[in-house]
Amino acid sequence: MQAFQDFYPENVAHCYGCGRLNADGHQIKTFWDGDETVTRFQPKPEHTAIPGFVYGGLLASLIDCHCTGTAAAAMYRAENRAMDSLPAFRFVTGSLQVSYLKPTPLGPQLEIRGRVKEIKGRKVVVEATLYAEGVATARGEVVALQMPDSFTA
Template sequence: YGCGRLNRDGLQIKSYWEGEESVTRFTPRPSHIAIPGYVYGGLIASLIDCHCTGTAAAAAYRAAGREMGTEPAFRFVTASLHVDYLKPTPLGVPLEVRGTVKEIKGRKIVVTASLSAQGEVCARGEVVAVEVPENMFPAGGS
């Protein structure tokens, strides 16, 4: 699993702006279990990672004054991922990830995020995302 709209086994999250925050929602499946009733921490890290790299790309479009999806595409990879697990995350309820752009510096964008279940923050994270050159991706790749 993981990121990328072309990854048919991926999480397939879609992130949107709500003011200055980016937001995505995802409902974990039974296969995302850690211990009975709770979400696996690796999925939580993956949600934060995918949402934050997507937020970095969206922020790059905003900073450049361009519409999302215009070419050449802005694509980002994770240089650093830090997650603090604050409390067990329940399985079977929608999760919400909210991101905030902390810093834009050249090809690097730092995004902080919180992951909540039923209004309770269960995890916080920070991603350092780095823009990659267009030629790193095959034609039509994501």
């Protein structure tokens, strides 16, 4: 099954968090699960904050890219379009808010689940919860905006 990120056009597929063409990046993969979206990610030992626990910046990055991917997929769904149809929707982060609820243990695979809160014009608001072994350890919200033309290099 193809992930949302597998549909990103080449010129927006280098993001450190989600770009499939960024060999050194996280290359997250996000899928629909009913009305929710899900990403699973295995942190590495170098993603340490305090020994035994995951660095919060990584968690923010996972939530960020999970939500921008969800925003793009949700816009396709709202318009009843296939994700490989043109023109492509491209989203960037307007704002990213993260609350760290509990320390996130380093070791288990993490699961991020997202839900679309609002679609309005070029804006999609997505909320996400990050779980370690079924326990919610972080929660976030992203305001994703369709990328203006000025963003392309």
